[in-house]
Amino acid sequence: MKASITLTVDGRERSLTIDSRTTVLDALREHLDVTSVKKGCDHGQCGSCTVLLNGRRTLACLSLAVAHDGDEVVTADGLAPEGERHAMAQAFLDADAYQCGYCTPGQITSAVGMLGEVDNGHPSAAATDVAAPPRLDRAEIAERMSGNLCRCAAYANIVTAIENAHAAQDGALR
Amino acid sequence: MRPFTYTRADDADGAVASVTADREAMFLAGGTNLVDHLKLGIAAPSTLVDVTGLTSDRITDVDGDDGQEGGLRIGAAVRNSDLAAHPRVRAEYPALAEALLQGASGQLRNMATTGGNLLQRTRCAYFQDRTTPCTKRSLDEPCSALGGWARYHAILGAAEDDEGLQRCIATHPSDMAVAMSMLDARVQVLGPEGERTIPIGEFYRLPGDDPTRDTVLRHGELITAVDLPPAPIATNSTYYKVRDRASYAFALVSVAAALEVDRTPDGPVVADVRLALGGVAHMPWRAHRAEEALRGRPATEENFRAAAEAELESARPVESPAGGNAFKIPLVAGTVTAALRRLAQDPSATDGVSGESA
Numbered sequence: 001m002k003a004s005i006t007l008t009v010d011g012r013e014r015s016l017t018i019d020s021r022t023t024v025l026d027a028l029r030e031h032l033d034v035t036s037v038k039k040g041c042d043h044g045q046c047g048s049c050t051v052l053l054n055g056r057r058t059l060a061c062l063s064l065a066v067a068h069d070g071d072e073v074v075t076a077d078g079l080a081p082e083g084e085r086h087a088m089a090q091a092f093l094d095a096d097a098y099q100c101g102y103c104t105p106g107q108i109t110s111a112v113g114m115l116g117e118v119d120n121g122h123p124s125a126a127a128t129d130v131a132a133p134p135r136l137d138r139a140e141i142a143e144r145m146s147g148n149l150c151r152c153a154a155y156a157n158i159v160t161a162i163e164n165a166h167a168a169q170d171g172a173l174r
Numbered sequence: 175m176r177p178f179t180y181t182r183a184d185d186a187d188g189a190v191a192s193v194t195a196d197r198e199a200m201f202l203a204g205g206t207n208l209v210d211h212l213k214l215g216i217a218a219p220s221t222l223v224d225v226t227g228l229t230s231d232r233i234t235d236v237d238g239d240d241g242q243e244g245g246l247r248i249g250a251a252v253r254n255s256d257l258a259a260h261p262r263v264r265a266e267y268p269a270l271a272e273a274l275l276q277g278a279s280g281q282l283r284n285m286a287t288t289g290g291n292l293l294q295r296t297r298c299a300y301f302q303d304r305t306t307p308c309t310k311r312s313l314d315e316p317c318s319a320l321g322g323w324a325r326y327h328a329i330l331g332a333a334e335d336d337e338g339l340q341r342c343i344a345t346h347p348s349d350m351a352v353a354m355s356m357l358d359a360r361v362q363v364l365g366p367e368g369e370r371t372i373p374i375g376e377f378y379r380l381p382g383d384d385p386t387r388d389t390v391l392r393h394g395e396l397i398t399a400v401d402l403p404p405a406p407i408a409t410n411s412t413y414y415k416v417r418d419r420a421s422y423a424f425a426l427v428s429v430a431a432a433l434e435v436d437r438t439p440d441g442p443v444v445a446d447v448r449l450a451l452g453g454v455a456h457m458p459w460r461a462h463r464a465e466e467a468l469r470g471r472p473a474t475e476e477n478f479r480a481a482a483e484a485e486l487e488s489a490r491p492v493e494s495p496a497g498g499n500a501f502k503i504p505l506v507a508g509t510v511t512a513a514l515r516r517l518a519q520d521p522s523a524t525d526g527v528s529g530e531s532a
Contacts, residue, residue, distance in 0.1 A: 001177060001178065001179050001180060003180060019177070020177070020178055020179065020180040020222075021175050021177065021178070021212070023209070042213070043210050043213065043214075044206060044210055044282060047279065047281060050281055056255075056284045057280060057281045057284060058281055058284055058285055059206075059281045059282065059285065062205055062206050062209045062210060062282075062285065063205060063209070063285070064180070064202070064205060064209060064222075066180045067180070067202065067205070067224050067226070110280070110281065113280070113281075113284075114280055117255070117280065120259070121259065122255060122258070122259040123258065123259060123264060123271065123275060124275055125272065125275040125276045125421065127275075130258075130264050130268050130271045130272055130275070131261075131264040131265045131268065131271075142421075143420075143421055144280055145280075146279055146280075146420075146421035146422040147278070147279020147280050147281045147282065147422055148279075
């Protein structure tokens, strides 16, 4: 079955006609040439396809595009409008958190979405008291980022990068 | 992947009618499990009826009119991350918030819904691999986990088919459902004949003579909401999950526990207790026998362990050269004991211990 849908991708409205089986990931990469979002496992296990869908981090590989007609998608590309590096990407660069780089767009997008979740007071499994407001230490960052796998195992630097980016937001987050 | 028609009904009644009319139609919610199954060829629906906009994505206080004063109604489309973040869930049902937060990843919790999570299918590697026989996919096939890699498989409730033979040892994967079983959640369902309420203790089924069916839901029945009855005991509750890595993995064994302790001159006594186990059975396993063994008894580590062992008397581990699961019996006993020991701690005590065994 074919369907015509519209997605707002990285700030631009894009219309396309797709087979109903097409995921958001394949719609972006194969139909709209948005290759900043990466296909890793394609089964929801690695996080490399993470996008912000209506502002929340989401796995594009497990989302059917037809179910997201009219939705807003932000990829790592969209975090750097006009080519200006996003603060999170700069923090990754400063902390040497890139290595092979394949997981990086998903890591950065996930980190940006994750800080928004912390800002909204969402707890994590690393909390000793689930009812308390979150406090973002290294253990919290690691737990909250556990859906993004890095086969180079650059985790230590990724955690440092996110820690630094969070600190640089200057109290905007709890 | 088999081609399918995607539709979105105008309302829940229309969605139920659409799926009821077509044996091969399915509901689509968050898609975290179903879209994966489409790719793996485990599910091959003719039609997907998207219900994410048809059921509520709100969590509401339930007033006294229907006898549920103080409880919560969770719309079926509420995302796992939103449910875990809800102030009343965190304060009054912490075991549920903890269970949700120990499930999946941040991305998946933003996608998965309450209704969909209850219907998550087993993560048994043989079920998910279409090239290996699996009696849960087809009654005509044998179980590959028996004699295979059974590390994540059931030790309780899987043995009782008509001939006393084990047919399917798959486990239910949801952490949320274990906490909801402990909390006596009530599943609100809309079907072709109207609405019905299913207590969660009657919602799931053991494999019995038909391992292909996970629940008592009939084709076309849609979960619209889940109600949490008021449960003061749950303010002192927790979820312990044991797995092969620290995060983002399914449970080898998990425990949802709630405990109410009377502080008597002779020491703390169990006034009431609720226990449910994950990773051990085809469904979330409410540990009624352990609960009965504990009520009215001193809240000691020795009694916690004895109660867990009473529950495990019917356990039947699988021996397998590729990896059996007999280790789960002491693991369950230890995890139950650890969870209850923490819940038994006297919050007013400065040394953080309680009872003669602590």
